[in-house]
Amino acid sequence: MPRAPRSSLPQPLFDEPVFAQGRPTPDPTRFKVPHPSDAALYRRIQALLYEDVVGFPRSRAAPDELYRLATALGPHGPEVDADLRAFGRIVFHMVGDIGASTEGKYPGEIRVSDRITQDCRLAPPDDRPQFLFLLGDLVYDFGEARYYYDQFYDPYRNYPAPIFAIPGNHDSFIVPGTPPSETPLVTFQRNFCAPEPVVTPEAGSLHRTAMTQPGVYFALDAPFVRILGLFSNALEDPGVISSQGGEWKAIPDVQLEFLSAQLTRLRDERFEGAVLLATHHPPFAYAPPVGGPGGGGTHASSPAMLAQIDRICAETGVYPHAFLAGHAHNYQRFTRSIDFAKGPITVPFIVCGGGGHDVDPLVQARDGHAGVEPANGTDVSYLDPDPQVAAHGLVIEHHDDRTYGYLRVTADPRTLVLAFHPVGTGAMPAEPFDRVVVDLASHSVRPGGAPTPRSSPGRAGATPRRGDRPARPTRGRSGQR
Numbered sequence: 001m002p003r004a005p006r007s008s009l010p011q012p013l014f015d016e017p018v019f020a021q022g023r024p025t026p027d028p029t030r031f032k033v034p035h036p037s038d039a040a041l042y043r044r045i046q047a048l049l050y051e052d053v054v055g056f057p058r059s060r061a062a063p064d065e066l067y068r069l070a071t072a073l074g075p076h077g078p079e080v081d082a083d084l085r086a087f088g089r090i091v092f093h094m095v096g097d098i099g100a101s102t103e104g105k106y107p108g109e110i111r112v113s114d115r116i117t118q119d120c121r122l123a124p125p126d127d128r129p130q131f132l133f134l135l136g137d138l139v140y141d142f143g144e145a146r147y148y149y150d151q152f153y154d155p156y157r158n159y160p161a162p163i164f165a166i167p168g169n170h171d172s173f174i175v176p177g178t179p180p181s182e183t184p185l186v187t188f189q190r191n192f193c194a195p196e197p198v199v200t201p202e203a204g205s206l207h208r209t210a211m212t213q214p215g216v217y218f219a220l221d222a223p224f225v226r227i228l229g230l231f232s233n234a235l236e237d238p239g240v241i242s243s244q245g246g247e248w249k250a251i252p253d254v255q256l257e258f259l260s261a262q263l264t265r266l267r268d269e270r271f272e273g274a275v276l277l278a279t280h281h282p283p284f285a286y287a288p289p290v291g292g293p294g295g296g297g298t299h300a301s302s303p304a305m306l307a308q309i310d311r312i313c314a315e316t317g318v319y320p321h322a323f324l325a326g327h328a329h330n331y332q333r334f335t336r337s338i339d340f341a342k343g344p345i346t347v348p349f350i351v352c353g354g355g356g357h358d359v360d361p362l363v364q365a366r367d368g369h370a371g372v373e374p375a376n377g378t379d380v381s382y383l384d385p386d387p388q389v390a391a392h393g394l395v396i397e398h399h400d401d402r403t404y405g406y407l408r409v410t411a412d413p414r415t416l417v418l419a420f421h422p423v424g425t426g427a428m429p430a431e432p433f434d435r436v437v438v439d440l441a442s443h444s445v446r447p448g449g450a451p452t453p454r455s456s457p458g459r460a461g462a463t464p465r466r467g468d469r470p471a472r473p474t475r476g477r478s479g480q481r
């Protein structure tokens with residue numbers, strides 16, 4: 001009897017969310033769907049990339065409502081939640097800009113997805129990452145449904161845990177002439193904001209079910225951590241989270257209401273865990289001072305977006321412990337010093353956009369002058385000229401614009417640790433390239449989380465991570481059946 005087309009299969013196909021193939025499957029070696037160059041299209045629509053924003057629907061959840069990790073996990077959520085609380089900490093991954101827009105970029109994306117997946121499979125239970133949070137730009141060049149399989153589902157087919165995402169500009173910009181039913185955010189929401197954990201057409205023959213986050217912006221609540229994810233819209237630059245007083249008429253102001261409600265909730269319930277704020281566009285991206293040598297990278301800071309966030313933080317009296325972003329295809333870590341509420345705090349602002357699409361230099365030649373990379377610890381307060389909180393210093397602590405890489409984040413009742421792991425062609429490094437520790441009680445970067453000296457390119461001679469043993473089978477979480 002001929003098999004029914006997927007669209008006619010009963011959904012959900014499974015009785016619980018599924019996050020990976022039952023057995024690890026080999027790396028893809030090439031795209032299933034040919035992906036022609038979009039260079040001509042880029043040239044035609046170049047100006048639109050800086051002027052066309054997109055609307056988006058209000059989240060299914062109320063502004064102050066939480067989307068819990070246990071909900072995403074399905075029937076085994078309470079069991080995993082209890083395990084994590086018994087371990088006394090949670091570990092997870094964050095990275096942006098994973099999509100490979102050409103087959104030539106595919107090995108980069110696969111190396112990162114393999115390394116992240118390997119981390120889950122090698123780590124001992126109390127150190128095993130519990131989810132991946134993607135910081136946007138999943139599918140290039142314009143979030144086409146036909147490329148979701150090649151650029152998302154196939155590379156991450158063996159990642160054995162939930163994958164959440166906020167959309168980036170490449171997941172949302174609408175190429176003129178695109179039918180409303182095929183606009184990128186419609187596809188993104190079908191695959192990440194589904195009401196139920198269905199298998200979507202984009203997953204092809206793979207088992208991963210759609211994520212059930214309530215919208216393109218949402219508050220992910222997990223043991224020891226809460227992540228507020230905002231959609232910073234479709235422009236190449238800057239990031240925009242609201243209409244900005246009517247300037248961007250297509251953008252609703254629902255995220256301002258959401259952010260205010262979530263920060264108020266954190267305050268009122270005296271949340272003691274780590275609070276992260278994630279946007280695709282970075283509040284700070286390095287560029288030399290005006291008149292300095294050379295120019296900045298390919299993406300700039302988003303000061304107006306940060307100003308809106310800062311004002312809401314000031315109104316509610318709650319400031320995140322760390323800001324995470326992608327968009328710039330490299331790694332950058334800043335520390336911002338602020339006087340806030342009860343006293344001085346220091347906050348990491350991290351860009352981690354080397355997830356596979358590309359690795360771009362931090363600085364470029366300009367007007368005949370070569371770009372000069374900043375030394376670690378350089379004051380870059382000029383990138384924060386009009387702060388809406390009592391900011392008094394911004395320092396670029398570290399950067400890596402030579403290798404792909406991802407963040408491994410650990411939160412426990414006392415600390416938040418953000419560690420950048422580069423992905424070269426060598427073995428998995430025993431230590432991260434950069435690591436910052438935030439003390440939650442003092443809301444400050446703890447001295448001693450100092451950068452690890454860079455080893456030789458490719459980190460040759462690196463040793464495998466600890467726990468070189470098979471992962472403990474976890475029922476219902478890896479789609480094993």
Ligand SMILES: [Fe+2]
Pocket residue numbers: 137168169170280326327328
């Ligand atoms: Fe981007």
